[in-house]
Amino acid sequence: MPAKYHIHVRRVAPRFSPLGRSTIIDWSEGCLRCARCVKEMCPVEAYRKRDFDRTQLTDTIDEMCRDCFRCVQGCPRELIFKALNPQYRQLGDDYWTPEIITLTWYQAESGKIPVSGAGYGGPFAGPGFDALWTDMSEIVRPTRDGIHGREYISTSVDLGRKPMFLAFDGQGELLFTPPPLLEVPLPLLLAEPPLGAALPRLRQMLGQAAQSLGTLALAPREHLTEELLPLARHLAPHYAPGKMNLQDPILPQVRAAELADHAGVLEDMEALKKRYPQLIVFIKVPADGRAEARVADLTRAGAEVVHLYGTHKARGLGDCRDLHLKDLIRRCHLRLVADACRDAVTLLASGGIALAEHVAKAIICGADAVVADIPLLLSLECRLCKECREDGPCPIELENLPVKRGAQRMVNLMGAWNNQLLEVLGAMGMREVRRLRGEVGRAMFKEDLDQEIFAPLFAPREGEPLRREGE
Amino acid sequence: MDMEVVVFACQQAVADPEALRSLWGRNPARLRLLSEPCSSKVEAFQLLRTLAEAADLVWVIGCVEEQCRYQEGSSRMGGRVRYTQRYLEEIGLEPDRLGRTVVTPGHPEDLAAAVAEIKARLKKLGPSPLKKKE
DSSP states (O other): OOOOOOOOOOOOSSOOOOSSSSSEEEOOTTOOOOOIIIIIIIIOOOHHHHHTTTTTEETHHHHOOOOOOHHHOTTTTTTTTEEOOHHHHSSSSSOHHHHHHHHHHHHHOOOOOOOOOSSSOOOSSOEEEGEEEOTTTOOOOTTTTTTGGOOBBBBOEEEEEOOSSOBOTTTTTTTTTTOEEESSSSSSEEOSSOOOOHHHHHHHHHHHHHHTTOOEEEGGGGOOOOGGGGGGGGGEEEEETOOOOOTOOTTTTEEEEEHHHHHHHHHHHHHHHHOOOOOEEEEEESSTHHHHHHHHHHHHTEEEEEEOOTTTTOOOGGTTTTSHHHHHHHHHHHHHHTTGGGGGGEEEEEEEOOOOHHHHHHHTOSSSSEOOOOOHHHHTTOOOOOOGTOOOOOTTTTGGOOOHHHHHHHHHHHHHHHHHHHHHHHHHHBBBBGGTOGGGGEEEEEEHHHIIIIIIHSOOOOOOOOOTTTT | OOOOOOEETTTSSSSOOOHHHHTTTSSSSEEEEESSSSGGGGOOOHHHHHHHHHHHHEEEEEEOOGGGSSSSSSHHHHHHHHHHHHHHTTSSSSSGEHHHEETTOOOOHHHHHHHHHHHHHHHHHHHHHHTTTO
C-alpha cells in the first residue's frame, strides 16, 4: 500500500492583525480608573494587552475580544459598548464575503478545519453552492483519532485521457499504448489569481506551494520567468490563442500545458502531443451557452483535459451570466454521460471556488478536480481591497512577504481544505474522491426539491379558493 | 513622498465610504478612510499616534451631536478633538493638522462640504514637518 498522502501544515502567524467582527467602544472621559475591566472582568486580558496597531491605525483590542460582554455589563459608569465593526463589513464584496475572507485567513494561519461553536443560527439554504445539500448520513461513530485514524481515504485524481476499454492480443499484451496520465494527490490545482500586488513573488509562492502539495500551478506563459524554471515540473503554462510555440524552452520541462480554446486549438494540441507525447494538454473553455456542445466536441476529438471556467463569482460567462457554475458543470457532465464518453476526459472547473465545501460540491456536480485562485491570494492575508488594480499601495505589503512564509500559508489552506474533503468523504461513507464525481445521489438540489416536492405540496388544489388572511 | 490624509469616519455619518472616495477624486494626496462604529471610538492618543506615524492631516467626521446613535458619542469626540488640538499646540506642533466636521446623516451636501474643507486645509498646511525626517 502506498504511503498515506499527508499535507504538512505548520502554523504561520499573520503579519497583520485580523479584523474583528465586532468592536469595542470604551469612552475614556469619566472613566473611574477602577480597572475592573482590566483586572477582573476580561477573561482574555484584552484590556491589559491592547495596543495601537501602527500600520492599520486601529486598536488591537478587537482581535482579542471574545464577545463575552463582561466588560460591557461590569463597567460601573456604563462607558463600554460593543458594536459591529464597519471595517470588517467592508472586507471583500458580495461574493467574497467578510466571513469567507476571515475563514480563509484562519485556515491559512493554522492549517486546521474551522470549527464554530455549538448551534447554527443561519439559514439552511442560499443561492449558488448553498443550494446544494450533501448527504452526511454515514457519520455514525467518528474514530478517536479523527480523520487521520480512519481507513485510508484517497483524494487522488488522474488528469488525462482515459481509454474507454482495453484491447489485448493473443498473448495477453495490450494492443495499444495507453495515453499518459498525471496523478495528483488532491483534486485541487492552483492558479494565478486575477489580481494581486507583487505578482512575481506570488508566482514563486504558487510554484513552491504546488511543489509541496504535489499538484500543479497554472499561470500565463508570459509570467513564467527564468527564476521559476527550477519549479517547472509543478507549473503548467497557459497559452493564449495563437501564442503556443513548439520551440518554447519551458515545454520539455513541464508535465502539463494549457491552451485557451479557439478555432485551431485541436491542431495546436496535436502538434504539442506529437512533439511531447508525455505532456498533458488542457483546453480552457469558457462556461457559456456553447460550453456544453464544445466540451462534447472536444472530447470526441480526443481532448485529454477540459478546463471549464466561470467568473470569479461562480457565474457563467456570456449568455449564461445568470447561471451558477455548479449548474454549468452539471450540464457539461451530463452531456458527456449522454454521449457515453464521460470517463474519457478529465473535467476541471474554476471560478468562484471559495470554500472547502465548494470543492466537494463542484465534484458532485461532475468536475474531476477544481482550480483554486483567489483563495490563495486571500491566504496571504489579502483583503480584496483591489487597490493593486489601480497601482495603489498594498495595505498588507505583499511585496515584503517572504516567499517561504507565503507558500506555507497556501499549503496550510489547501491542507485544511483537503481535511474537510476527507471529512465529507468519510461522512458519506466514501473511500475515494474519484467516486464522488457526479454522485448526485449523495446530494440534494434545493431548486429541484422546491419544484418537485414543495411546489405540488403547497399548491392550491383545483377548485379550492386561495385562503385569505383572517378566514 | 505623497501626502496622506487619514479620515476616521462614523459609519452613520458616512454610510457609503465609496461615495466619499469618489468625492475625493484624483487628488494627488492619498485618502485613507477608516470606518468606525461611532467617531468616539477613536481616542486622543490614537489621533496623536496617527499624526506621528503616517498622516499629514487627520480628520474626524462624526454626526451632528443631537443625532449621535450613542447619544453622547459625537459630543465626547468634539471635546476629545479640542483637547488633542490644545495638546498639539502645547508641545509646539500645528493644531490645525487635526480637524473635525459634523454632518447630518443622509445629507450628501454636508459630506461634499467636509471634503472641500479637508482639501483646503491640506493645501494650506502642506506636508507634515514630522515626516520630513525620513
